[in-house]
Amino acid sequence: MDLKDLYQEIILDHGKNPRNLGKFDNYNKDAKGNNPLCGDNVHVYLRLNENKKVEDIAFEGHGCAISMASASIMTDMVRGKEEKEVKEIVTDFLGMIKEKDSLETNILKEDEKTKLMSLSGVKQYPMRVKCATLSWHTLTSALDNSDQIVKTED
Amino acid sequence: MNIDDIKREFPIFDDKIQNNDLVYLDSANSSQKPRIVVDRIYDFYTKEFSNVGRSVHYLAVAATNLYEQTRVSVQKYINAKDKDEIVFTKGATEAINLVANTFGQKYLSEGDEVLLTELEHHSNYVPWHFLRKAKNIKIEFAEINDNGEVTLEAIEKKITNKTKIISVSHLSNVTGAILPIKEIVQLAHSKNIPVLIDGCQGAPHLKLDMQDIDCDFYAISGHKMYGPTGIGILYAKKKWLEDLPPYQGGGGMINEVKKEGITYGELPNKYEAGTMATAQVIAFNESIKFMEKIGIQNIEKHEKELLDYGLEKLRKNNSVNIIGNPKEKGGVISFTIEGVHPHDIATILDEDGVAIRAGHHCCQILHDKLNLPATARASFGVYNTKDDIDKLDEAINKCKKIFNL
Numbered sequence: 001m002d003l004k005d006l007y008q009e010i011i012l013d014h015g016k017n018p019r020n021l022g023k024f025d026n027y028n029k030d031a032k033g034n035n036p037l038c039g040d041n042v043h044v045y046l047r048l049n050e051n052k053k054v055e056d057i058a059f060e061g062h063g064c065a066i067s068m069a070s071a072s073i074m075t076d077m078v079r080g081k082e083e084k085e086v087k088e089i090v091t092d093f094l095g096m097i098k099e100k101d102s103l104e105t106n107i108l109k110e111d112e113k114t115k116l117m118s119l120s121g122v123k124q125y126p127m128r129v130k131c132a133t134l135s136w137h138t139l140t141s142a143l144d145n146s147d148q149i150v151k152t153e154d
Numbered sequence: 155m156n157i158d159d160i161k162r163e164f165p166i167f168d169d170k171i172q173n174n175d176l177v178y179l180d181s182a183n184s185s186q187k188p189r190i191v192v193d194r195i196y197d198f199y200t201k202e203f204s205n206v207g208r209s210v211h212y213l214a215v216a217a218t219n220l221y222e223q224t225r226v227s228v229q230k231y232i233n234a235k236d237k238d239e240i241v242f243t244k245g246a247t248e249a250i251n252l253v254a255n256t257f258g259q260k261y262l263s264e265g266d267e268v269l270l271t272e273l274e275h276h277s278n279y280v281p282w283h284f285l286r287k288a289k290n291i292k293i294e295f296a297e298i299n300d301n302g303e304v305t306l307e308a309i310e311k312k313i314t315n316k317t318k319i320i321s322v323s324h325l326s327n328v329t330g331a332i333l334p335i336k337e338i339v340q341l342a343h344s345k346n347i348p349v350l351i352d353g354c355q356g357a358p359h360l361k362l363d364m365q366d367i368d369c370d371f372y373a374i375s376g377h378k379m380y381g382p383t384g385i386g387i388l389y390a391k392k393k394w395l396e397d398l399p400p401y402q403g404g405g406g407m408i409n410e411v412k413k414e415g416i417t418y419g420e421l422p423n424k425y426e427a428g429t430m431a432t433a434q435v436i437a438f439n440e441s442i443k444f445m446e447k448i449g450i451q452n453i454e455k456h457e458k459e460l461l462d463y464g465l466e467k468l469r470k471n472n473s474v475n476i477i478g479n480p481k482e483k484g485g486v487i488s489f490t491i492e493g494v495h496p497h498d499i500a501t502i503l504d505e506d507g508v509a510i511r512a513g514h515h516c517c518q519i520l521h522d523k524l525n526l527p528a529t530a531r532a533s534f535g536v537y538n539t540k541d542d543i544d545k546l547d548e549a550i551n552k553c554k555k556i557f558n559l
């Protein structure tokens with residue numbers, strides 16, 4: 001295990017200055033997620049246009065550097081993508097965080113993949129995987145219009 | 155007392171953990187176990203095992219005697235009047251649930267109030283919340299002050315003529331505040347209100363005298379007292395155990411069972427339904443002996459020295475904020491570092507073998523009040539040394555470096 005794999009510069013940067021933090025007015029989908037073990041929470045807001053494209057996305061919440069960075073990078077990555085593409089990215093990301101060595105989707109460009117892979121160090125810290133995945137599960141829940149609050153402890 | 159000798163009694167410190175010497179600062183969560191406790195479990199299962207209180211064969215009688223010896227040891231350790239006032243449970247959580255459930259059944263009805271404090275652990279809130287749902291009772295919370303303490307006055311302020319029971323912590327697992335429980339009991343009794351003390355953090359660190367404190371109920375967690383998991387104690391005055399209904403039904407707690415009705419067993423069997431955590435109860439006797447051998451006064455003194463040293467050290471460390479400043483404080487230091495989330499602190503400290511806890515420590519009400527989603531917490535046990543605190547301080551500095559503070 002190496003802390004440098006976990007706390008890469010890009011993570012520290014997004015953790016400290018999260019992009020897309022806050023709420024915007026004309027969202028049409030949203031969902032909440034929380035981690036009852038640590039009290040971290042996230043609320044994802046997004047606007048899907050008539051072509052099912054993510055026009056805008058933002059999040060509110062608080063948490064550790066990993067969870068804030070993950071939500072920040074996620075929101076950057078899915079803006080402008082179609083719902084179907086977003087779901088593919090989410091599945092690919094969750095697969096990578098849990099087991100796979102790399103990302104497989106063709107939707108993301110190489111530099112975007114590199115950015116996402118900065119979160120892969122979490123794999124070596126099983127207790128912290130939930131920190132990285134909470135906002136992604138919450139995004140799925142928002143897209144599926146689920147009223148259920150996403151919990152990491154199901 | 156020699157801490158190095160004491161530390162050697164704990165096998166967990168024999169080997170490296172992830173290539174580090176273990177700096178275990180999570181004893182408020184659960185303490186490590188001395189060899190005699192671990193060995194006792196092994197010996198019981200390999201040489202002496204039988205169920206207790208039922209059969210008449212040799213092993214059953216011997217096991218029953220061992221099981222009952224722990225009851226007497228606990229009675230003496232906490233200076234209870236009668237051994238029948240000691241009920242074994244699966245933990246302090248079950249002890250509190252037992253009281254909330256049985257007292258609630260018999261004595262609480264709509265509009266009645268239960269008085270807790272803002273610093274209670276979830277296990278001294280959720281069981282009462284069940285009654286709020288089931289019986290429409292109210293729950294009041296005595297407030298903490300800026301030092302993270304709950305004063306006698308704060309309790310008094312919330313007592314009304316509807317208050318039916320007061321249930322408070324002995325020692326806060328977050329701020330470390332030691333509550334004036336004896337005074338709280340005196341005040342409550344002057345108004346005919348019974349008191350339950352959640353002694354999870356009190357029992358491992360402070361001298362206990364039930365007859366002196368005079369509380370009605372006191373809940374103890376075995377695994378925080380250098381004992382096994384799966385064992386807790388409910389101390390309750392005999393009059394309550396005789397008066398309240400049984401908690402769980404099953405074998406061992408009955409007197410006579412007929413199709414038309416059932417009578418219940420005598421104390422303490424009335425509250426010990428089913429096969430209990432026999433090996434753990436028997437091994438817990440060794441935990442009591444271990445603490446008696448060192449002496450609770452010596453444990454208190456040692457942990458106070460560690461606390462003073464730790465507070466001094468961390469106060470000098472820039473960007474560390476210590477949560478709460480109670481006058482009477484146990485060996486718990488909760489803190490935050492400006493700009494680093496407690497979970498990140500815990501992960502980074504762990505890399506150097508420094509085990510702390512991060513989160514809300516099962517005290518969300520308190521963290522909401524403090525307006526903090528989470529804190530980091532270092533807590534002490536008898537095996538900790540000043541060197542452990544130095545290592546904590548160094549690891550905090552490493553944390554600050556990673557986050558460019």
